[in-house]
Amino acid sequence: MLVVMKSTATEAQIEAVNEKVKSLGFTPHAISGAQRIAIGITGNHGKIEPSHFMTMGGVAEAISVSKPFKLVGREFKPDNTEIVINGNVIGGKELTVIAGPCSVENREQIIEMADVLSSMGVKFLRGGAFKPRTSPYAFQGLKEEGLVYLDEARKRTGINIVTEVRSEETLPIVAEVTDIIQIGARNMQNFALLESVGNTGKPVLLKRGISATIEELLMAAEYIAHQGNPQIILCERGIRTFETYTRNTLDLNAVPVMKKLSHLPVIVDPSHGIGMWDGVAPMSMAAIAAGADGLMIEVHASPDRALSDGYQSIKPKKFAALLKKIEQLAVIMDRSLSLQPLREMEIS
Ligand code: PEP
Ligand code: MN
Numbered sequence: 001m002l003v004v005m006k007s008t009a010t011e012a013q014i015e016a017v018n019e020k021v022k023s024l025g026f027t028p029h030a031i032s033g034a035q036r037i038a039i040g041i042t043g044n045h046g047k048i049e050p051s052h053f054m055t056m057g058g059v060a061e062a063i064s065v066s067k068p069f070k071l072v073g074r075e076f077k078p079d080n081t082e083i084v085i086n087g088n089v090i091g092g093k094e095l096t097v098i099a100g101p102c103s104v105e106n107r108e109q110i111i112e113m114a115d116v117l118s119s120m121g122v123k124f125l126r127g128g129a130f131k132p133r134t135s136p137y138a139f140q141g142l143k144e145e146g147l148v149y150l151d152e153a154r155k156r157t158g159i160n161i162v163t164e165v166r167s168e169e170t171l172p173i174v175a176e177v178t179d180i181i182q183i184g185a186r187n188m189q190n191f192a193l194l195e196s197v198g199n200t201g202k203p204v205l206l207k208r209g210i211s212a213t214i215e216e217l218l219m220a221a222e223y224i225a226h227q228g229n230p231q232i233i234l235c236e237r238g239i240r241t242f243e244t245y246t247r248n249t250l251d252l253n254a255v256p257v258m259k260k261l262s263h264l265p266v267i268v269d270p271s272h273g274i275g276m277w278d279g280v281a282p283m284s285m286a287a288i289a290a291g292a293d294g295l296m297i298e299v300h301a302s303p304d305r306a307l308s309d310g311y312q313s314i315k316p317k318k319f320a321a322l323l324k325k326i327e328q329l330a331v332i333m334d335r336s337l338s339l340q341p342l343r344e345m346e347i348s
Contacts, residue, residue: 005060101126119342127150
């Protein structure tokens with residue numbers, strides 16, 4: 001249920017509603033919005049009678065919420081959530097681009113990539129240190145050593161870091177280095193991990209599970225939000241279908257659907273979505289045209305030598321050309337893309 005307060009409601013009246021919610025054994029959540037003050041209620045297993053609140057001072061409406069996800073749903077909060085990371089807004093008018101290699105492979109590779117991307121005006125560097133690989137024999141990432149290089153890349157260029165956490169044990173060290181904690185597709189329903197990242201209070205990039213429905217993704221986001229952390233970015237990265245020619249099927253339907261159902265920012269990862277480097281540019285454009293708030297793209301200087309996901313990685317020069325096209329498309333979509341370099345450099 002959502003209790004919407006009158007614009008004239010006093011602090012004392014809001015507090016009285018909070019107390020009433022607690023006295024019924026439920027949890028109140030302050031929902032901030034430009035237009036209204038509201039209190040969302042969770043913890044109820046059945047319907048709550050609106051009459052509990054309708055007679056209270058300062059209450060305008062008590063609305064039943066029909067969706068199973070509440071804190072991340074638009075019924076609770078009609079305004080878009082904007083996440084601000086070191087001055088960069090995710091989920092606002094400006095598009096967000098996260099780029100970098102699938103894995104951190106060595107110091108030189110990630111430092112060079114941070115230099116190149118920051119010179120193109122990219123504000124977020126991705127790179128996995130703890131890799132969730134299908135095969136136990138595949139490269140598992142540099143782990144702690146990878147985090148050290150990501151930290152160095154950030155300090156050197158000012159670029160923000162996005163890296164995946166694979167387990168609860170390593171969460172503290174990952175959270176210390178990264179600006180956005182990535183939850184990979186394979187961990188989307190690792191509920192203990194979701195709750196733990198919710199407790200860090202750090203922005204979270206939550207990738208859609210390989211066979212997860214949109215509703216399951218939103219319920220996974222609800223686990224994070226329920227810990228008091230509303231800074232969640234939803235990421236469509238393709239789902240498994242009967243199609244085998246592509247690695248996954250990038251479900252761009254999910255973009256307008258999730259934007260309608262949820263106030264959270266939605267970004268798209270076309271690299272994992274299609275799984276082949278020459279499909280990344282068209283699917284990036286399609287994602288922005290579908291209304292995505294941004295993109296996550298795998299970029300590698302020598303894709304043929306990459307230790308993971310080389311086939312779907314694009315080279316910096318191709319990526320630079322794609323950014324220019326996205327900049328133009330952004331105008332049509334009433335968005336913008338700032339390519340103000342963090343540093344000057346030749347791109348080869
Ligand atoms: C990745 O981003 O490199 C990755 C492992 O993605 P996903 O979890 O979507 O497979
Ligand atoms: Mn990858």
